[in-house]
Amino acid sequence: MGGNGAPPAPCPAHTGVFQQMGKNECYFINGTERVRYVERIIYNRQQDVHFDSDVGVFVGDTPFGEIQARDLNSKQEEMEYRRAAVDTFCRYNYQGSTPFLVNRRGERGAERVPSGIFLPRERPWSP
Numbered sequence: 001m002g003g004n005g006a007p008p009a010p011c012p013a014h015t016g017v018f019q020q021m022g023k024n025e026c027y028f029i030n031g032t033e034r035v036r037y038v039e040r041i042i043y044n045r046q047q048d049v050h051f052d053s054d055v056g057v058f059v060g061d062t063p064f065g066e067i068q069a070r071d072l073n074s075k076q077e078e079m080e081y082r083r084a085a086v087d088t089f090c091r092y093n094y095q096g097s098t099p100f101l102v103n104r105r106g107e108r109g110a111e112r113v114p115s116g117i118f119l120p121r122e123r124p125w126s127p
Helices: 063-073 076-101
Strands: 020-029 034-043 046-052 058-060
Touching: 020 076, 034 076, 046 063, 058 063, 063 076
Parallel strands: none
Antiparallel strands: 020 034, 034 046, 046 058
């Protein structure tokens, strides 16, 4: 704490805004016959590490990400969870989202999004 009870001023290296994001993606080929799960860990717009169900382990995309990958790959319970995500996350959610993503292709009129909001087919900003 500073002399007046306030926290000390941050050094210049700590004044920026930092963002960490996790992103989970499912890729479906021919329905659920072929499913791929990808998890990405991103820090400050740079992907550090990712898990790809086709590879089966985390892979580091940066030097720091390689350290994270070694740590994550050493946790057997976490790895089983990630490997099962093709079924527990992707295929499970496919059933609920299919009516909105697959079966509505080519319909005319308003588009229906899962939140229940209707969007007009032609948008004012479209050329």
